[in-house]
Amino acid sequence: MNQLTQKERMLLQDEKAHEEICIQKYGSYAVQVQDQQLRQMFDKHRSDEVQHHQTLTNILGQGGQSAGGQAAGGQAQSGQGSPSGGAAFQWNAANVGQAGQAGVNQDVMLCKDLVVTETFVSGAYDTAIFQVTDPQIRQTLEHIQKDEHQHGADLSGYLKQQGISG
Numbered sequence: 308m309n310q311l312t313q314k315e316r317m318l319l320q321d322e323k324a325h326e327e328i329c330i331q332k333y334g335s336y337a338v339q340v341q342d343q344q345l346r347q348m349f350d351k352h353r354s355d356e357v358q359h360h361q362t363l364t365n366i367l368g369q370g371g372q373s374a375g376g377q378a379a380g381g382q383a384q385s386g387q388g389s390p391s392g393g394a395a396f397q398w399n400a401a402n403v404g405q406a407g408q409a410g411v412n413q414d415v416m417l418c419k420d421l422v423v424t425e426t427f428v429s430g431a432y433d434t435a436i437f438q439v440t441d442p443q444i445r446q447t448l449e450h451i452q453k454d455e456h457q458h459g460a461d462l463s464g465y466l467k468q469q470g471i472s473g
């Protein structure tokens with residue numbers, strides 16, 4: 308299962324790094340949002356991203372060195388609704404103050420930020436899926452991609468529900 312070309316390996320390592328960012332963002336944003344519904348969605352997505360990260364780690368094998376990988380994945384279990392998601396990414400309400408009031412507006416900001424992130428990550432998965440030749444790995448990546456599409460749909464659905472077109 309580990310017959311990866313150098314290019315394939317590079318693309319998967321990029322995806323692994325993207326998943327780390329997703330884990331950090333969802334963890335950090337979940338404790339910042341006001342809306343419980345959004346918080347639950349972020350927690351759910353975060354646990355998906357942890358699984359994606361683990362899957363990529365497995366594909367790349369132990370030789371796929373990534374400094375931040377273990378730390379990001381390791382926090383996974385404690386992540387359910389707990390504020391341990393990390394403070395690496397902080398949308399400071401004061402910083403977005405000019406855009407409007409904190410609270411609801413900040414929720415929308417964080418949600419939109421994640422739409423952008425998911426769109427980027429999903430695009431990168433497309434590139435990897437077209438590149439990878441091993442049918443089993445392709446299938447695994449397509450499964451992850453399906454999750455990313457669902458994340459995007461969840462986020463856009465929330466924004467629509469708030470009367471925002473995304």
Ligand SMILES: [Fe+2]
Binds near residue numbers: 326329355359451455
């Ligand atoms: Fe993911």
Ligand SMILES: [Fe+2]
Binds near residue numbers: 329352356454
């Ligand atoms: Fe995602």
